[in-house]
Amino acid sequence: MLGEPPCNRGGGLVNKAVIQLTTPLGDEILALHAGDRVELSGTVYTARDEAHLRMKNEGIPFDPKGAVIYHCGPVVKDDKIVAAGPTTSARMNTLSGFLLDRGVRGLIGKGGMDATVREQLRGRGIYFAFTGGCAALAASHMTLKGVHFPDLGMAEAVWVIELDRLPLVVGIDAQGNDLFEAVLEHAQRAAGPGQRRECT
Amino acid sequence: MHRGETERLREALAAATYRAMREAVIYLPADVKQAILHARASETHAVAEGEYENIAKNIAAAERLGVPLCQDTGVPVVYLTLPRRVPFSPVLFDAVAEGIRRATAEVPLRPNVVDPITRHNTGDNTGTGIPAVHVRPGVRFTVTVLPKGAGAENVSRVVMLLPSQVEKIEEIVVGTMLAAEGRPCPPVVLGVGIGGTFDSAPALAKEALLQPIDRMDVFEQKLCDAVNRLGIGPMGLGGNTTALAVKVKTAACHTASLPVAVNVQCWANRHATVEVDW
Numbered sequence: 192m193l194g195e196p197p198c199n200r201g202g203g204l205v206n207k208a209v210i211q212l213t214t215p216l217g218d219e220i221l222a223l224h225a226g227d228r229v230e231l232s233g234t235v236y237t238a239r240d241e242a243h244l245r246m247k248n249e250g251i252p253f254d255p256k257g258a259v260i261y262h263c264g265p266v267v268k269d270d271k272i273v274a275a276g277p278t279t280s281a282r283m284n285t286l287s288g289f290l291l292d293r294g295v296r297g298l299i300g301k302g303g304m305d306a307t308v309r310e311q312l313r314g315r316g317i318y319f320a321f322t323g324g325c326a327a328l329a330a331s332h333m334t335l336k337g338v339h340f341p342d343l344g345m346a347e348a349v350w351v352i353e354l355d356r357l358p359l360v361v362g363i364d365a366q367g368n369d370l371f372e373a374v375l376e377h378a379q380r381a382a383g384p385g386q387r388r389e390c391t
Numbered sequence: 392m393h394r395g396e397t398e399r400l401r402e403a404l405a406a407a408t409y410r411a412m413r414e415a416v417i418y419l420p421a422d423v424k425q426a427i428l429h430a431r432a433s434e435t436h437a438v439a440e441g442e443y444e445n446i447a448k449n450i451a452a453a454e455r456l457g458v459p460l461c462q463d464t465g466v467p468v469v470y471l472t473l474p475r476r477v478p479f480s481p482v483l484f485d486a487v488a489e490g491i492r493r494a495t496a497e498v499p500l501r502p503n504v505v506d507p508i509t510r511h512n513t514g515d516n517t518g519t520g521i522p523a524v525h526v527r528p529g530v531r532f533t534v535t536v537l538p539k540g541a542g543a544e545n546v547s548r549v550v551m552l553l554p555s556q557v558e559k560i561e562e563i564v565v566g567t568m569l570a571a572e573g574r575p576c577p578p579v580v581l582g583v584g585i586g587g588t589f590d591s592a593p594a595l596a597k598e599a600l601l602q603p604i605d606r607m608d609v610f611e612q613k614l615c616d617a618v619n620r621l622g623i624g625p626m627g628l629g630g631n632t633t634a635l636a637v638k639v640k641t642a643a644c645h646t647a648s649l650p651v652a653v654n655v656q657c658w659a660n661r662h663a664t665v666e667v668d669w
Contacts, residue, residue, distance in 0.1 A: 226438055266462045266501045273499065274462035276449075279542050279574045302542075302574040302627055322442050323542065323576035323626055324659045325449035326462040344512050346501055358445060360438055360628065370438065371573060374629040378569055378621040386566050 211356070215257025216296035220317050223361045225368035229319065230356035234336065235299065237263040239278055241347035243286035245340055252339040252349065255293040259319075262300030264346030266326070272333045272352060276326035277301040280318070284308055291316050299359065303371030309363050318363035320370070332357045392478055400477075401486040403669035404534065408490025411536040412467065413498050415663035416459040419450055422605040423580075423635070423660045430578050430625075430632035439630030446625070446658060460659050464500040465538030467491045467522035468597065472529025477669070479526065487524050487534070488517045503541070525594075535664040537601065543575035543655040549593050552649040560585065560651055561617055564637065567653040568618050573627015576657035578635045580604055581618065584652040587642035595640040596654035601662055604636035611637045625658070635660070 210223070214233030223229070236253055238246070238260050246252070262283060265275035280300030287298060288311050296316045298304070301323035312318060321329065332355050339349040363369045379386070392400070419427075427450075431443035453460040469487050473479065492515045494500055504518045505511060516522075550563050564583060571579075584595030607615060614637040624630020635658065644650060 228441055264462060264501065266459060266464070266499060268499050274459045274464075274501075276462050278463070279545075281574060301576065302572065320626060320628060322445035322449070324461040324657055325445045327453035327456060327458050327460055328445055328449035330458065331452050331456070344502070346503070358441070360441060362628070370629065371627050374623060374627055375572055377629070378572075378623050381620045381622060382565055382569050385562065386569055 209358070214259050214297075216259060217257055220296060221314070221365045223317055223364050225361050225364045225370045227361040229359045229361060231259070231299075231319065231359055232354050232356055235259045235261045235352050235354055237261045237265060237275070237348075237350040237352065239264050239347050240282055240286070241343045242340060242349045243283055245343065247286065247289055251290070251293060253351070255290060255295050258295045259297035259299060260290060260295055261352070262298065265350055267335065267345055267350065270335055272330045272335050272350075274326035275329045275333060275352070276324055277321045280304050287311065303362055303369070309367055309369050309372070312363055312365060313367050314365055317361055317365060319359040320362035321357065321359050329357065397482055400669055401482050401489070403667050404483060404486035405489040405493065407534045407665045407667040408469065408487050408536065409493045409497075411534050411663045411665040412491060412494040412500070412538065414665070415536045415538050415661045416461075416464050416498060416500065417453050417457060418663070419460065419659060420662065422603050424450065426604050426635040427578070427658060430635060434631055436624060436630045438628045439624045442625035442628060442630075459498065459500070460661070461540060461657075462501055463540040463542065464498075464503065465540045465661070466503055467516060468537040468539050469522045469524045470535040470537070470598075470601070471524060471526045472531060472533045473526060474528070474530060474532055477532050483526065484524055487522055491516050491522050532667040532669060533664050534667055535601065535662060537597070537662040539597075540657055540659070543579065543657045546571035546575050547593070547596070547652070547654045549589065549650065549652040551589065552651055554647060554649050556649060561614055563651050564614050564653055565617050565621065567655065568621060568623065568633060571655055573623060575655045576659070577623055577627065578625055578632045578658050580635050580656040580660045581614070581637045582654040582656060583614065583637060583639045584654070585639060585641045585650070586644035587650055588644070588648070589650055591642060592650035592652035593654060595642055596652040599638040599640040600654060600656050600660060602638045604638060604660065607636055607638070611639050614639070
């Protein structure tokens with residue numbers, strides 16, 4: 192799949208059956224392929240920059256075995272999730288390895304992650320993409336179950352959320368296939384040699 | 392203006408700011424919804440079609456439930472137009488901040504505003520210099536709110552080109568999107584500010600985002616086509632539309648300067664304008 196122009200890959204995938212998954216995740220995820228559509232049910236834990244740093248320094252406040260981390264800072268009111276779309280996963284590129292080492296099997300976010308995380312996922316975990324900005328849709332698939340580190344504030348705390356069939360796409364699979372990377376290679380070629388995507 | 396009138400002005404502007412903020416974070420402008428529908432209809436890439444399906448469902452869910460489209464309800468950027476009869480005074484700034492605090496508690500909005508160094512969160516989406524309030528004369532007394540999310544703001548940029556590099560403007564616009572990858576929640580709207588000074592070019596770029604996106608001039612269309620050739624697509628997962636639109640605003644500049652700013656905006660190009668009842 193890598194190297195294939197992403198815009199010409201249309202067709203079959205949309206008609207493929209949506210795969211149902213429930214947490215905690217096990218070895219069934221090793222058979223997933225980048226581009227597969229998935230609906231995820233069960234418990235997920237939100238975590239952004241501050242929560243990752245806290246967990247790295249003080250320990251993970253939940254059982255990480257088969258767990259799924261959601262890169263998200265929700266809007267919560269009266270113990271209900273009001274809005275809970277994904278945040279930019281790349282900010283957690285250097286902060287995810289220890290979670291996978293402790294047994295976390297899934298990461299959900301937007302925008303993809305770097306080659307380091309791609310390698311850390313190999314043979315054990317999946318990066319799921321959820322559509323950025325779709326916070327109202329996400330909230331309609333969620334029930335709030337609890338919170339860790341509430342002192343970090345609404346956006347940065349670890350919220351414990353029960354999902355009911357949240358619609359996701361496999362962005363990076365456990366074989367190292369990465370939809371985002373394939374798209375970026377195409378974009379780099381389209382932009383020409385004068386443009387380098389690293390030059391932010 | 393006597394005290395009763397001042398209080399009435401404060402309340403009218405605070406109420407209008409609240410209404411504009413609430414409308415902006417829940418309901419997308421019609422031209423933006425139309426552009427997304429058009430992008431969805433012309434998409435041929437399977438994964439992208441799934442992304443548009445989620446986006447369409449999300450827009451409908453936000454409207455149905457009366458909740459924000461996106462949990463990043465942004466930082467408030469506010470534009471006021473004042474007719475001659477409205478006095479310019481600190482009351483205007485206090486009233487706008489009051490409206491934002493009210494919206495934060497009641498819509499609700501996520502408290503996003505922090506001290507830049509200590510990172511202490513003020514809890515009510517106001518702080519030093521926030522809301523950013525831009526005031527100019529106008530025929531009607533209006534408040535426009537543009538809640539700006541961080542994902543797209545963080546990949547925006549300003550470049551000081553040389554006067555001889557006018558032809559490089561397209562390269563800057565395309566290069567900004569290439570470096571942004573899927574992070575700003577494409578399909579994006581790009582506001583491009585050209586000219587002015589180092590500080591005013593980004594302000595122009597942001598104001599460009601307030602323009603209707605259902606029409607582009609020849610230059611804007613050329614920039615938009617160039618960005619779309621990247622194929623980044625919705626959420627960086629690949630697709631035909633990377634930018635819904637590119638909008639340009641220009642200002643005169645120094646003969647030795649060519650400032651170019653690109654303000655990236657996510658597909659949720661949120662903004663709303665309310666007339667102040669005063």
